[in-house]
Amino acid sequence: MTDGVVERSRPRDRILETARDMFHKHGIKGVGVDAITEAAGTNKMTLYRHFESKDDLIVECLRANAAKAGAMWDTFEAEHPGDKLAQLHAWVRKAAAMLNTDGRGCDMANAAAELTEPDHPARRVIKELKEAQRERLVGLCRDAGIGQAELLADTLSLLFEGARVSVQTVGAEGPSTQFVRMAEGLIVSFRGTAAG
Amino acid sequence: MTDGVVERSRPRDRILETARDMFHKHGIKGVGVDAITEAAGTNKMTLYRHFESKDDLIVECLRANAAKAGAMWDTFEAEHPGDKLAQLHAWVRKAAAMLNTDGRGCDMANAAAELTEPDHPARRVIKELKEAQRERLVGLCRDAGIGQAELLADTLSLLFEGARVSVQTVGAEGPSTQFVRMAEGLIVSFRGTAAG
DNA sequence: CTAGGGTGTTACCGGTCTGTAACTTCCAGC
DNA sequence: GCTGGAAGTTACAGACCGGTAACACCCTAG
Numbered sequence A, B: 001m002t003d004g005v006v007e008r009s010r011p012r013d014r015i016l017e018t019a020r021d022m023f024h025k026h027g028i029k030g031v032g033v034d035a036i037t038e039a040a041g042t043n044k045m046t047l048y049r050h051f052e053s054k055d056d057l058i059v060e061c062l063r064a065n066a067a068k069a070g071a072m073w074d075t076f077e078a079e080h081p082g083d084k085l086a087q088l089h090a091w092v093r094k095a096a097a098m099l100n101t102d103g104r105g106c107d108m109a110n111a112a113a114e115l116t117e118p119d120h121p122a123r124r125v126i127k128e129l130k131e132a133q134r135e136r137l138v139g140l141c142r143d144a145g146i147g148q149a150e151l152l153a154d155t156l157s158l159l160f161e162g163a164r165v166s167v168q169t170v171g172a173e174g175p176s177t178q179f180v181r182m183a184e185g186l187i188v189s190f191r192g193t194a195a196g
Numbered sequence C: 001c002t003a004g005g006g007t008g009t010t011a012c013c014g015g016t017c018t019g020t021a022a023c024t025t026c027c028a029g030c
Numbered sequence D: 001g002c003t004g005g006a007a008g009t010t011a012c013a014g015a016c017c018g019g020t021a022a023c024a025c026c027c028t029a030g
Helices: A011-026 A033-039 A044-050 A054-079 A084-101 A107-114 A121-143 A149-170 A175-192 B011-026 B033-039 B044-050 B054-079 B084-101 B107-114 B121-143 B149-170 B175-192
Strands: none
Touching: A011 A033, A011 A044, A011 A054, A011 A107, A033 A044, A033 A054, A054 A084, A054 A107, A054 A121, A084 A121, A084 A149, A084 A175, A107 A121, A107 A149, A107 B107, A107 B149, A121 A149, A121 B149, A149 A175, A149 B107, A149 B121, A149 B149, A149 B175, A175 B149, B011 B033, B011 B044, B011 B054, B011 B107, B033 B044, B033 B054, B054 B084, B054 B107, B054 B121, B084 B121, B084 B149, B084 B175, B107 B121, B107 B149, B121 B149, B149 B175
């Protein structure tokens, strides 16, 4: 078991953290609540005292993931204060780094692939959080002075999403190795036509 | 139940077809063998006479999917014989059409998201089939006289893959609506630098 | 008509799943 | 030291899972 995040903290936090890790590694339907609580060093009753159901736990995990991703954006601003173009390049580098360090794709995309029920509570939060991320990337492109900010942001976003999928299907030595080149080329290309 | 593909044909074919449909709609772990056989108008014993295990059935479904996708490529050649560039544009149109008619992503990508065991038999065939598809797209780009054929093919491939994921997470009205524009723009751009 | 293979039926195995009940233990605040 | 709430423990319910055994059936090839 490499899933033993059992530091001493409040049981709810340990459950949430452990669940995030295990859902990410093994998929949502690939992990039972028993396995989560055991790895978290607690028990099932405690889980159900803090979360209404497994579905509720899933939703909370997705929100926690989004919060962590949001914190990543703040580091871009901190490292390149005011320089939006540099932040965009930082995003590209960070994205590429994730492709090489994590063989699993985006948790939200994976969750959407697994949870097919149209009215599953996770589906609406996935949509909501993905849309928020898109807004953030669009804003970055726009503030970087790029004309067709939406189009560039969407293109970069789809490229990254596709690269994560590609890593999961053919591995990190496949088409995803070209991600940085693709992304940087796109940014250059869009900057060229930036008739603001 | 909309999963009733119960035309009269040999049980093995019905099982395979039904399983493909149900795996696609509900995910692999979201469908049990009982549900498949019932929808296929047969029973579990017959399934296990034709397939070694559920995993074996999964693999056969993926291969059948790939075969169907392969047939699609043949229609491009049939509709635009010899004209590789026209075939490439046909691929773009076909890809875009799939984004609007099918809210679920690529079966292989979804399977890779669900089947996390590193040595799952499906993983190697997913990789193998995806690599074959890549070869086909690279070949098309190259025969269309595009200089950096591999890079264009990989870029288009990642874009499409990402668009399918996007449809699954935020819906068909999200960034995927721009797929054709992105793809066509890329082809134009790569054709411009086609220093053959 | 008959033989035999493909198919259908029923029942079952052992395991796992989410979720709950009833009870005990621990520990911090007063 | 006492108390109250949070956490742990055990057992269980009810459903579903993949997979198998034993047997009855039907339909076609000879």
